[in-house]
Amino acid sequence: MISENLKNLRLRNKLTQEQVAEQIQVSRQAVAKWEKGESVPDLTSSIALANLFQVTLDNLVHYEDEGLGLDLPPKGKHFFGIVKLGERGQIVIPKKARELFHLQQGDRLIIVGDEERGLAIVPEEQMSQFFSLVKTPLDPPSDS
Secondary structure (H helix, E strand, O other): OHHHHHHHHHHHOOOOHHHHHHHHOOOHHHHHHHHHOOOOOOHHHHHHHHHHHOOOHHHHHHOOOOOOOOOOOOOOOOOOOOOOOOOOOOOOOOHHHHHHOOOOOOOOEEEEEEOOOEEEEEEHHHHHHHHHHHOOOOOOOOOO
């Protein structure tokens, strides 16, 4: 997995093996061996690679696209899998997503949509905090 992820990330970022090697201070041959699966980077090099490509260390090492053709996500972005829309419009949010975002039974979620970009699900509490930040008046009240 790490060998494929390294090669894909390098190509996506339009870098040569030599450029990657220079940036993380290893030899080009080391990068070539990692991409071929002949060896694996040590922890220090793995952390440097994750930082270089702005991905999590876990995704660098373990990510598999599972035949979906999805690239390794950048740090802070997640792909939790595919959910199926039920007969009455219900979906089940994957456990990993519920845990990461601390969602619990009974939490209220807001569904927002953009006809060009799709749907988003936002916890009501976060949306309320956002709205309170933008509720400032556009024009200050006049004194006249």
